Amino acid sequence: QVQLAESGGGSVQAGDSLRLSCRASGRSLSDYILAWFRQPPGAEREFVAGITWSGGSTYYGVSVKGRVTISRDKAKNTVYLQMNRLKPEDTAVYYCAAGLLGYGSTWYLDLHEYDSWGQGTQVTVSS
Numbered sequence: 648q649v650q651l652a653e654s655g656g657g658s659v660q661a662g663d664s665l666r667l668s669c670r671a672s673g674r675s676l677s678d679y680i681l682a683w684f685r686q687p688p689g690a691e692r693e694f695v696a697g698i699t700w701s702g703g704s705t706y707y708g709v710s711v712k713g714r715v716t717i718s719r720d721k722a723k724n725t726v727y728l729q730m731n732r733l734k735p736e737d738t739a740v741y742y743c744a745a746g747l748l749g750y751g752s753t754w755y756l757d758l759h760e761y762d763s764w765g766q767g768t769q770v771t772v773s774s
Contacts, residue, residue, distance in 0.1 A: 649673045649745040649763040656741060656768030659733055663772075667728040669743030669765060676700040678747055680755055681726045683717065685739035685770075692742070694756045696728060699748065706755050711737075733772045740767040 682697030
């Protein structure tokens with residue numbers, strides 16, 4: 648089992664930036680994708696970004712492409728989500744997730760591909 652712990656959320660103004668962190672522990676991540684999902688109030692959880700641990704391939708959700716960057720630090724077992732030019736619609740609980748590499752064109756978008764989840768960190772963007 649992979650244990651995940653998010654940090655870095657908070658309350659900011661529109662146009663500000665945040666960097667979220669997710670530290671992983673418990674087992675090797677060599678066969679895993681690590682990803683960020685978010686869940687706005689009253690809405691479904693949606694994919695934000697993902698990165699394969701071994702190869703570093705990145706994936707981005709269509710709603711945030713161009714404003715976020717996902718990266719990893721293997722030495723620290725940590726994944727980062729840099730978020731720029733934040734908007735009120737970015738307000739959500741952000742979750743870190745880990746899952747085994749899948750197959751198909753959009754496998755990483757499926758919540759059920761991920762077996763481990765962090766506790767979530769709140770991001771609130773005010774106008």
